Amino acid sequence: MKRCITLFFLQLAVALQPFAQGNKYPQLLECEMQSEILGCTKKYCIYLPAGYADDANSFPVLYLLHGLTDTHTAWRDKGNVQSIATELINDGKAREMIIVMPDAGTTYDGYFNSDCWRYEDFFFQEFIPHVESTYRIIPDRQHRAIAGLSMGGGGTTWYAINHSEMFSSAYAMSALMGLVNDSWITRDPDARRRVFMESAVANNNITAIENATKEKCAEIAKVRWFIDVGDDDFLFDNNMEFIKAMRTKRIPYQLRVREGGHTWQYWQQALYIALPFVSESFGK
Secondary structure, three states, X not given: OHHHHHHHHHHHHHHHHHHHHHOOOOXXXXXXXXXXXXXXXXXXXXXXXXXXXXXXXXXOEEEEEOOOOOOOOHHHHOOOHHHHHHHHHHOOOOOOOEEEEEOOOOOOOOOOEOOOOEHHHHHHHHXXXXXXXXXXXXXXXXXEEEEEEOHHXXXXXXXXXXXXXXXXXXEEEOOOOOOXXXXXXXXXXXXXXXXXXXXXXXXXXXXHHHOOOHHHHHHHOOOEEXXXXXXXXXXXXXXXXXXXXXXXXXXXXEEEEEOOOOOHHHHHHHHHHHHHHHHHHOOO
């Protein structure tokens, strides 16, 4: 009889284990949603902090964008985002926040709209509303930030320029700030890469700042800006062109040039600056 009771509780413990693990935070989950705009299912990763275990808590949100050739899993698998975020939060250097990592690397690449891929429309019309109605997020500008690396740094910058009312801060790492049109782009035999390159030409962040009106610059200046690029990064000059445009238009920004290149080691270290920076920008 005693053996039967012991076996029963062992079986019960095994059966309940997934539920017990499901209630433990912090967590980094992989989720999906259906997009009518893109006509497909889009996946994303989401980091939920320890405080999410309390149903009474709501949190600010950081949208964290990946680079070219990667997907929504890059910050999880290569960027060590869960460990770094948890460390900074536990040390009191970053605020408890939800971190959302969308996928802009399946089917076509890039965060911009193109004739065949309306990703920017998807992001603002479907993705943000889905995320912020599904999870306990404080859904206003003062509690929303955006950051990203390389292609995602360019997307971060484009979104913060053209949707400045949506974000309190923007942190661009090793960002592709824009491409200049060239005949080699239209001759590229890789259709997927050609779509991305053409969209990067059409959505040039440097040109967007240079052409911004005084009124538009005032709106852009409401975002707290941080540009982070390595001294050995092949996009260094591209970032300096963007800084020149920001200086000319007298838009405030922070610039950090650190030792390093276009690498995951650099971007992991960038998180130690980015998460405290966006935390300072979040409203109370």
